[in-house]
Amino acid sequence: MNRVLHPLAWWIWAGSLAIAIAKASSILLAIITVGAVAIVVVKKSENAPWSKSFQWSLKIGMWIIAIRTITGVLIGVPTAGTKLFTIPQIPLPTWMPGIRIGGMVTSERLISTAHDGIMIAAIVALLGAAASLASPHRLLRSLPVMVYEFGVAVVIATSVLPQLVASSARIRQAQKLRGQDVRGLRGWRRLALPLLEDALARSLDLAAAMDSRGYGFSRKRSKYRPNVWRLSEYLICITALASLRWPILVLVAVAAALVAVPSQKNVAELNLVYS
Amino acid sequence: MIVFSNVSLIYPTSTKTILEDLSFKVSEGELVLVMGSTGSGKSSLLRLVNGLVPHHTGGILAGDISVNGISTREVKPGGLAHLVGIVGQNPLNGFVTDIVEEELAFGMETLNLPQDVMRKRVEEVLDLLSLAHLRNRSIATLSGGEQQRVAIGSALVMHPKILVLDEPTSALDPIAAEEVLSIVQRLVHDLGLTVIISEHKLERVIQFADRIIHIKGDGSTVIGTPQEVLKASDIAPPIIELARALNLPDISLSVRDMRRATERLRTELNEIEIPPPPAPPLTSEVVSVEKVSHSYGVSAAINNISLSIGAGEIVAIMGRNGAGKSSLLRAIAGVLKVNRGKISVCGIDPLTLHGAERTRTIGFIPQEPSDLLYGQSVIAECRAADKDNKIENGDTFALLEELVPGISPNTHPRDLSEGQRLALALSVVLSAKPKVLILDEPTRGLDYAAKHSLNATLRNFARKGCAVMVATHDVELVAELATRTIFIADGDIVADGPTIDVLLSSPAFAPQVAKIMSPAPWLTVKDVVAAIYTTR
Numbered sequence: 021m022n023r024v025l026h027p028l029a030w031w032i033w034a035g036s037l038a039i040a041i042a043k044a045s046s047i048l049l050a051i052i053t054v055g056a057v058a059i060v061v062v063k064k065s066e067n068a069p070w071s072k073s074f075q076w077s078l079k080i081g082m083w084i085i086a087i088r089t090i091t092g093v094l095i096g097v098p099t100a101g102t103k104l105f106t107i108p109q110i111p112l113p114t115w116m117p118g119i120r121i122g123g124m125v126t127s128e129r130l131i132s133t134a135h136d137g138i139m140i141a142a143i144v145a146l147l148g149a150a151a152s153l154a155s156p157h158r159l160l161r162s163l164p165v166m167v168y169e170f171g172v173a174v175v176i177a178t179s180v181l182p183q184l185v186a187s188s189a190r191i192r193q194a195q196k197l198r199g200q201d202v203r204g205l206r207g208w209r210r211l212a213l214p215l216l217e218d219a220l221a222r223s224l225d226l227a228a229a230m231d232s233r234g235y236g237f238s239r240k241r242s243k244y245r246p247n248v249w250r251l252s253e254y255l256i257c258i259t260a261l262a263s264l265r266w267p268i269l270v271l272v273a274v275a276a277a278l279v280a281v282p283s284q285k286n287v288a289e290l291n292l293v294y295s
Numbered sequence: 296m297i298v299f300s301n302v303s304l305i306y307p308t309s310t311k312t313i314l315e316d317l318s319f320k321v322s323e324g325e326l327v328l329v330m331g332s333t334g335s336g337k338s339s340l341l342r343l344v345n346g347l348v349p350h351h352t353g354g355i356l357a358g359d360i361s362v363n364g365i366s367t368r369e370v371k372p373g374g375l376a377h378l379v380g381i382v383g384q385n386p387l388n389g390f391v392t393d394i395v396e397e398e399l400a401f402g403m404e405t406l407n408l409p410q411d412v413m414r415k416r417v418e419e420v421l422d423l424l425s426l427a428h429l430r431n432r433s434i435a436t437l438s439g440g441e442q443q444r445v446a447i448g449s450a451l452v453m454h455p456k457i458l459v460l461d462e463p464t465s466a467l468d469p470i471a472a473e474e475v476l477s478i479v480q481r482l483v484h485d486l487g488l489t490v491i492i493s494e495h496k497l498e499r500v501i502q503f504a505d506r507i508i509h510i511k512g513d514g515s516t517v518i519g520t521p522q523e524v525l526k527a528s529d530i531a532p533p534i535i536e537l538a539r540a541l542n543l544p545d546i547s548l549s550v551r552d553m554r555r556a557t558e559r560l561r562t563e564l565n566e567i568e569i570p571p572p573p574a575p576p577l578t579s580e581v582v583s584v585e586k587v588s589h590s591y592g593v594s595a596a597i598n599n600i601s602l603s604i605g606a607g608e609i610v611a612i613m614g615r616n617g618a619g620k621s622s623l624l625r626a627i628a629g630v631l632k633v634n635r636g637k638i639s640v641c642g643i644d645p646l647t648l649h650g651a652e653r654t655r656t657i658g659f660i661p662q663e664p665s666d667l668l669y670g671q672s673v674i675a676e677c678r679a680a681d682k683d684n685k686i687e688n689g690d691t692f693a694l695l696e697e698l699v700p701g702i703s704p705n706t707h708p709r710d711l712s713e714g715q716r717l718a719l720a721l722s723v724v725l726s727a728k729p730k731v732l733i734l735d736e737p738t739r740g741l742d743y744a745a746k747h748s749l750n751a752t753l754r755n756f757a758r759k760g761c762a763v764m765v766a767t768h769d770v771e772l773v774a775e776l777a778t779r780t781i782f783i784a785d786g787d788i789v790a791d792g793p794t795i796d797v798l799l800s801s802p803a804f805a806p807q808v809a810k811i812m813s814p815a816p817w818l819t820v821k822d823v824v825a826a827i828y829t830t831r
Contacts, residue, residue: 067394068433157392191628194666199654199683210669217665217709222388228351229389233402234376240407244400
């Protein structure tokens, strides 16, 4: 029987890795870790809408690197070092000492800003990996009932977001068929209104459905299929937590996830395997 | 079981009274049908039963509703979860988890039931609704009928005494609809469940109903047995219309009863010679599809389809959910780039059409007509269409007035009824005078009056030499409207011919009148009346 890992285990694992690489502050380790984690995501994530989160986090990471590097080069404190090239400097009033826009770009400055960008992008990618690997719905169900309002919001957000992407494509198509150009600011306005209405209607429906099925009515909840912690959960969490002390152990933690975790690919489609 | 005493309901944002002084009792094991035109308050009435109205939606409620002795004033909807199971209009919007089995268990988990009880009840429900083979499937991959069954199942695991269903078959093809309704009927008979159901396609449900509540729209209601209510109501399915047209003394609700009642008439009519329908005149080709195939991943959506549609034709495209109807229409409309084959509309590849040239060639009404609308008011919407289509100011609104008179120009499109919104979208699209009009499931949520007016509009449009293509599950609409019907299954064209031939060849897709009058080839009440006229 295929089984999924406890969602909290994935989050502890990815969170620890993120802290560990931030502590080690080594670009090489960060890049290797993200690469290795990518293999884990490809091998172990389910075929589910949220499995795309990792790809999205990589895209966001690229943007972070680009923006961080550009702003870091343009704005900031002058750094001494080897000169690469000079861009025109914008004069600033004298009451802003130590800050400048433009000016000489040194290789040291380029490297340090790119380094920061890559570290942030790596952390975002690791959190994206956790979101890909653990079902948000299952994660929610392992949280205590106390966070009821929060829980409703999370369920709505996680299930409405993928639907929102789908409806946005649908509405764009409809608008295109009306002969509208859907790009530009005006296009966005024409898309946003039906989209918001759609999302609102869906969220209200979902909240009503949860309400009428008794969500949050009882202080206690039972579990249909309890998420138990077994060897694989303990293994990946302990190795990941150990990497907080010795950052090089992140590689062991990733290897543990690759070896010890069963494939979650067919959790939702077992019957396809059997038939 | 359910007692409404002097219930009145208004919403603070509108001046309209939804319900006024409504009193009735529903006893155990009854199946009550709620009918009324769109926007009359059917959903509100259903949601009053477990207190979603007004606890969840707001609104001013007078009078009292008690369910199994508990007043909905005193408890929130969650407190009635073990008593009332409610399935919304669009079940997909109400799913909380991803996998069938977990969805079934969700409600019981929230009520903190012990695990062994949950396991037992899930197994029971999986068997009861024949869902066992789908237990581990992801809900998003199920068909519409299967999703509806999962939604009903997740209400049933709570062992409710009352099941409330809001238009359970509106999105389903006739066969899936029959499946769902026969399960509901079985639940009533085997488990003594009390069911309250609302539905527009009355022909599908009236034979199961013990009583009908007809909401008139002005706050007043009529309650009675189906015969009593339908005899005088302005909303009537074809079977009732036929009984009225034939002046039958009693109203029958099922095809079987109606056939018995019309036995003599049918033998009389059978003796007359029925001339074969005139062959459709040959017209110039507007849409041509040549050997088109398309697939998503491994599954083929359209499989080597060729067809040609002439000017003035009204073509209905039918088939199960997921048979490839939408893919075909989207390919013809030019938003789907097909893998293989050639499509041309008026001699142009639809993919290359843009802007005003596109609106003058192809008009498309999507499943949700509101996707097309973004204006803040009806008049703003119409002005934008005037500008986009480069036509005289006010033309679009004039067209709308023609389709549905009496819409206030300052209404927000969202506040229109389903039928009015469709009319608005139609007038926006038609004001550009396209050569081809394509509609995807236009009758979802439409009442009979709105359907009749849609019918007239489309016929009028086709008479001007334009082609209309409609993808729909609504057999009665096809019978009334289409000149030609194409039946698609698994991406292949299975049948293509005059509507009368295609509909009569398959009992599941035959309209009610055809089933009653079989073997005579009449699809609508009008056909029957015309035939009687010619004999006398």
